[in-house]
Amino acid sequence: MEPITRGTAIRLTQYARGGGCACKIPPGELEQMLAGIPQLSEQLVVGAEHGDDAAVVAIDASTGVVATTDFFTPVVDDPYTWGRIAAANALSDVYAMGGRPVVAVNLLCWPRETLPLEWAAEVLRGGTDTARAAGCPVGGGHSVDDAEPKYGMAVTGMVALDRLLRNDRGRPGLPLSLTKPLGIGVLNTRHKATGEVFPQAIAAMTELNDRASAAAVSSGARCATDVTGFGLLGHLYKLVRASGVSAVLHADAVDYLDGARQAAKEGYVSGGTRRNLEWVQPHVDFGGLSDIERLLLADAQTSGGLLVAGEVPGAQVIGELVPAGAASITVR
Structure with a gap:
C-alpha cells in the first residue's frame, strides 16, 4: 500500500487481513501443527499439554513464575487504543492463571515505509499506560520492520501455587x-x-x-x-x-x-x-x-x-x- 501522508484519517484496520484475536491460526490447525513437537513438560507445573493460557514453572514449593506472550494485528483504527487493548489482552493470560504480572516487554512489527512512526509511538504509549495501570513495568522489547502492523507483549508474572487457576481442574457440579x-x-x-x-x-x-x-x-x-x-x-x-x-x-x-x-x-x-x-x-x-x-x-x-x-x-x-x-x- 502507498505511504500515509500527514492529515490522512487513521484506518489502521485496513492494513491487516484480520484483526485482534480473530487473526489467530485456527485451533484445529494449531493443534495439528503442535502434535509432533515434544513438550518438556516435566520441568513445568503447567506446560503446553492442554493449551492453557500461560506456562508456569515452580521456583520453590509455594511460588510459580508465569510466562506468556500475545500479539496481534490492529483491532481498532486508533493506534493508542489498539495499544491499550493489546496490552490488556497480553496481561490477561497471567490473570487467567490466578497470577500477578510483574514485568512486560513490547513486541512490535511495523511497516516503517508505509505508516508513520508517530503512530507506532502511540501504540507503545497505549500499551505502557495499560501496563502501568496493572502495576506492571514495561522494560523495553523488540521491533521488526514488517509489511503488516502487529503489537503485543511478553509478560512475566508470579503466582501462589496453591491458588493457581488452570484449565484442567474442572469438576462435575461446578x-x-x-x-x-x-x-x-x-x-x-x-x-x-x-x-x-x-x-x-x-x-x-x-x-x-x-x-x-x-x-x-x-x-x-x-x-x-x-x-x-x-x-x-x-x-x-x-x-x-x-x-x-x-x-x-x-x-x-x-x-x-x-x-x-x-x-x-x-x-x-x-x-x-x-x-x-x-x-x-x-x-x-x-x-x-x-x-x-x-x-x-x-x-x-x-x-x-x-x-x-x-x-x-x-x-x-x-x-x-x-x-x-x-x-x-x-x-x-
Missing part, C-alpha cells in the same frame, strides 16, 4: 461463570468494515481482568481460562476436554454487548469465528439453536473475560460442568 459479555468480535468486524466506533466494545477490551481473577481465586476457584480468539465455545471445549468432563451451557444466560446480535445478523462475522464454529461443532449438541446464536457463541473475542469453573461474585453464571457424556458441550 457452575460456569463468565466475567465479560460476548460480542466483541462481531463489533470489531463491523468497525473494520465501516469505520463505526463502538465504545462498549472498547470499554470491554481495555478492562483488565485483574479484579475478576482476584475474585475467582478468593471464591475458591481453581479452574479458569480467558475467552479470546477461539470464542466461548472453543475455550470451553478446551477446558472440559482437559478436565475430563462435559458442560451444559445455558444460551439465554449469556450476556452480549449492545449491537452484537444486530451486527451478526447483518453478516459482520469474521473468518476466525466461522473456523471456531467449524472446529467445535462435532463436540457440541446445539439442539434447536439458530445459526446466528451458534456464531455468537463461537465469536472470536479480543481481550475477553474469564471463564471460571466456580461462582464468581459479580459474574454471570452461564452453565455448569457435568460428568463426561456423549457431547462435550450441550447448549440449552
Whole structure:
C-alpha cells in the first residue's frame, strides 16, 4: 500500500487481513501443527499439554513464575487504543492463571515505509499506560520492520501455587461463570468494515481482568481460562476436554454487548469465528439453536473475560460442568 501522508484519517484496520484475536491460526490447525513437537513438560507445573493460557514453572514449593506472550494485528483504527487493548489482552493470560504480572516487554512489527512512526509511538504509549495501570513495568522489547502492523507483549508474572487457576481442574457440579459479555468480535468486524466506533466494545477490551481473577481465586476457584480468539465455545471445549468432563451451557444466560446480535445478523462475522464454529461443532449438541446464536457463541473475542469453573461474585453464571457424556458441550 502507498505511504500515509500527514492529515490522512487513521484506518489502521485496513492494513491487516484480520484483526485482534480473530487473526489467530485456527485451533484445529494449531493443534495439528503442535502434535509432533515434544513438550518438556516435566520441568513445568503447567506446560503446553492442554493449551492453557500461560506456562508456569515452580521456583520453590509455594511460588510459580508465569510466562506468556500475545500479539496481534490492529483491532481498532486508533493506534493508542489498539495499544491499550493489546496490552490488556497480553496481561490477561497471567490473570487467567490466578497470577500477578510483574514485568512486560513490547513486541512490535511495523511497516516503517508505509505508516508513520508517530503512530507506532502511540501504540507503545497505549500499551505502557495499560501496563502501568496493572502495576506492571514495561522494560523495553523488540521491533521488526514488517509489511503488516502487529503489537503485543511478553509478560512475566508470579503466582501462589496453591491458588493457581488452570484449565484442567474442572469438576462435575461446578457452575460456569463468565466475567465479560460476548460480542466483541462481531463489533470489531463491523468497525473494520465501516469505520463505526463502538465504545462498549472498547470499554470491554481495555478492562483488565485483574479484579475478576482476584475474585475467582478468593471464591475458591481453581479452574479458569480467558475467552479470546477461539470464542466461548472453543475455550470451553478446551477446558472440559482437559478436565475430563462435559458442560451444559445455558444460551439465554449469556450476556452480549449492545449491537452484537444486530451486527451478526447483518453478516459482520469474521473468518476466525466461522473456523471456531467449524472446529467445535462435532463436540457440541446445539439442539434447536439458530445459526446466528451458534456464531455468537463461537465469536472470536479480543481481550475477553474469564471463564471460571466456580461462582464468581459479580459474574454471570452461564452453565455448569457435568460428568463426561456423549457431547462435550450441550447448549440449552
